[in-house]
Amino acid sequence: MNILLIDINKSILVQRIALLIVLLISLFFLICLEHTALPLTKDGVHFQEWSSDTMWQTLESSGLRKHPFKSLWYLHKQPPLYDAVRDLLIGCLNKVPDNVLLSRLDQLIYYVWAFIYCLMVVMVYQWLSQLTSFRFAFYLSMAWILHPAPIFYATYLDSPILCSLGVLWLFYELWLFYSKQGSIIRLSACALLLFYLRASCQWYFFFLLAGCLILMRIPRRQVVKFVLICMLLVAPYIAKQYCLFRVTGATFVGMHFYYLIAGDSLPQKEFGLIADSIPWTYPKEAFLSVGRWNTKKDWQESWAYHRLAYKYLKDHPSEAFRNIARTFFIYNWPDYWRPSATFEPNVAVSLLPWEKIFNQYLSYPSDFLILVLAFF
Numbered sequence: 227m228n229i230l231l232i233d234i235n236k237s238i239l240v241q242r243i244a245l246l247i248v249l250l251i252s253l254f255f256l257i258c259l260e261h262t263a264l265p266l267t268k269d270g271v272h273f274q275e276w277s278s279d280t281m282w283q284t285l286e287s288s289g290l291r292k293h294p295f296k297s298l299w300y301l302h303k304q305p306p307l308y309d310a311v312r313d314l315l316i317g318c319l320n321k322v323p324d325n326v327l328l329s330r331l332d333q334l335i336y337y338v339w340a341f342i343y344c345l346m347v348v349m350v351y352q353w354l355s356q357l358t359s360f361r362f363a364f365y366l367s368m369a370w371i372l373h374p375a376p377i378f379y380a381t382y383l384d385s386p387i388l389c390s391l392g393v394l395w396l397f398y399e400l401w402l403f404y405s406k407q408g409s410i411i412r413l414s415a416c417a418l419l420l421f422y423l424r425a426s427c428q429w430y431f432f433f434l435l436a437g438c439l440i441l442m443r444i445p446r447r448q449v450v451k452f453v454l455i456c457m458l459l460v461a462p463y464i465a466k467q468y469c470l471f472r473v474t475g476a477t478f479v480g481m482h483f484y485y486l487i488a489g490d491s492l493p494q495k496e497f498g499l500i501a502d503s504i505p506w507t508y509p510k511e512a513f514l515s516v517g518r519w520n521t522k523k524d525w526q527e528s529w530a531y532h533r534l535a536y537k538y539l540k541d542h543p544s545e546a547f548r549n550i551a552r553t554f555f556i557y558n559w560p561d562y563w564r565p566s567a568t569f570e571p572n573v574a575v576s577l578l579p580w581e582k583i584f585n586q587y588l589s590y591p592s593d594f595l596i597l598v599l600a601f602f
Contacts, residue, residue, distance in 0.1 A: 240360060241355060241360055244351070244355075244360050244363075244364055245348060245351060245352070247364075248347055248348065248351045248364065248367050248368075248371075249344055249347065249348055251368070251371065252343065252344045252347040252371045253340065253344050255371055255372075256340050256343055256344075256377070256380060257340070259377065259574055259577065259578075260273070260336065260340075260381065260574060262577060263381075263573045263574040263577055266573050266577075267573050269329070271329045271332055271333060272332060272383070273381040273382075273572050273573045273574045273575075274381070274382060274383070274570060274571065274572050274573070275570065275571070276383065276384075277328055277329075277332055277383060278312060278328070278331065278332050278335055278383040278384070279328055281383065281384045282384075282478075282519055283303050283304035283308075283384075283425075283478060283519060283520070284304075284308065284309060284312070284384070285297050285298075285301060285309050285312075285520060287312065287316060287327055287328050287331050288324060288327070289514060290309065290312060290313045290316050291316050291324070291327065292514075293514045294313050294316070294317065296511060296514050297309070297313070297514060298310055298313060299466075300470065300509060300511055300512035300514065301520060302467065302470070302471045302473065302476065302477045302512070302520060302525055303476060303477055303478050303519050303520040303524060304424075304425050304476045304478050304520075305421065305422045305423055305424065305425060305475075305476055306422060307385075307388070307419070307422035307423045308384070308385040308388065308423060311335075311338065311388075312331065312335070315331055315334045315335065315338070316331055318334070319331060319334070332383055335383055336380075336381065336383075339379070339380045339381070339382075339387050340380060342380070342387050342388060342391055343376055343377075343379075343380035343387065345391065346376060346387075346390065346391055346394055347367060347370060347371055347376075349391075349394055349395065349398060350366075350367055350370050350394070351363055351364070351367040352398075353398050353401070354366050354367060356405075372578075372580065372584070373584055374568060374575050374578055374580075374581045374584050374585065375568070376390070377574060377575055377578070378568045378572050378574075378575045381572060381574045381575070382572070385423055385424075388419075388423055389420065389423050389424055391419075392416060392419045392420040392423060393420070395416045395419070396413075396416045396417070396420065396435075399412055399413045399416055400413075400438065400442070403439070403442055403444060404442060408444075410448050410451050410452050410455070411455075413435070413452060414452055414455040414456055414459075417431065417432055417435055417452075417456055418456060418459055418460070421456070421460055422463075425475065425476035425478040425479050426479065428474070428475035428476070428479075429457070429460060429464060429474065429475065432452075432453055432456040432457065432460075433453065435452070436449050436452060436453050439452065470509055470512070471508075471509075471512075471525060472506050472529070473528070473529075477524060477525055477528035477529075478519075478528075479528075480527065480528030480529070480530075480531035480532050481527070481528065481531050483531060483532060483535050484531040484532070484534055484535040484538075485553075486535075486549065486550055486553050487535045487538055487539055487546045487549060487550065488534065488535060488538040488546070488549060489549045489552070492534075493534070496534065497527075497530050497531075497534060498530075500529070500530040500533050500534065501526040501527050501529065501530040502526070504526055504529050508522045508525060508526075
């Protein structure tokens with residue numbers, strides 16, 4: 227009995243040491259790569275063309291500094307979590323002059339993203355070590371560290387790396403349910419993280435996950451608990467969005483929803499009339515919450531897109547479903563198989579001599595092969 231306990235303790239110790247080594251290697255590798263890439267950047271700060279102020283769905287850092295609460299309160303373009311992170315970081319830069327605020331903020335974001343990158347490596351290793359031997363899990367984690375995609379996300383000033391962490395955590399937690407180790411509290415936290423990060427993971431996302439749990443034969447009481455926890459913690463936000471903007475989530479989805487339903491055609495005249503005749507008033511204080519797309523015009527256009535989408539769905543239901551199928555299986559098909567770990571130039575990723583190799587063999591056709599092997 228004592229020998230068995232000693233073996234178990236040794237195994238736990240070895241796993242923790244391996245976990246620490248993986249964490250330190252990932253941190254050291256990313257720091258060295260970023261340090262090497264910085265002199266090659268245009269301004270000595272950004273690894274890509276865009277700053278965090280110029281992303282599609284972010285608020286301006288100057289507005290967040292002047293109106294830290296109101297900027298988030300009147301944000302309608304996207305869920306508020308990423309800008310809330312930027313808001314907290316700006317709070318740590320009180321003594322920084324306005325003219326260098328953005329560059330200092332973006333540097334801090336890179337530090338936070340490096341931590342998230344390492345956290346994802348730890349999660350990958352933890353999951354793999356439960357499926358394979360510690361040694362094999364270690365080698366696969368090293369391969370993941372070197373993959374261009376997570377490096378790109380860790381050096382990109384938008385929220386994809388946070389979303390990637392949420393998605394990885396989500397699938398890991400669902401696997402734990404499959405292994406009888408899942409937790410409704412952890413799954414709820416993961417789902418809420420994605421809800422407050424991505425416009426595509428709004429309230430209906432919880433019911434999709436609930437359906438997955440039912441298919442996995444999780445007790446219905448647990449499924450109901452999951453839905454109640456999530457809905458209770460998002461209901462105030464949904465109510466706030468509806469009272470201010472007459473939407474139940476983010477206005478970012480309006481245009482995408484319309485083109486998913488109606489295809490490429492847009493009746494410009496009718497679209498303009500609807501956008502200009504919204505029966506509600508845009509909140510005056512929302513003008514304080516300004517971003518590249520978080521504007522009154524964008525709110526009006528999102529409303530018009532939704533109205534036209536529902537009208538098209540009502541008038542042409544069969545054509546609408548054909549358009550949905552066409553979008554998923556034909557329009558997006560080339561993107562599913564395009565061999566790339568990045569979607570725009572990145573100085574740090576371009577330094578990796580193995581970028582093309584990873585793109586070629588870990589994008590396609592290996593994606594299809596991995597999908598097939600997952601069923602065995």
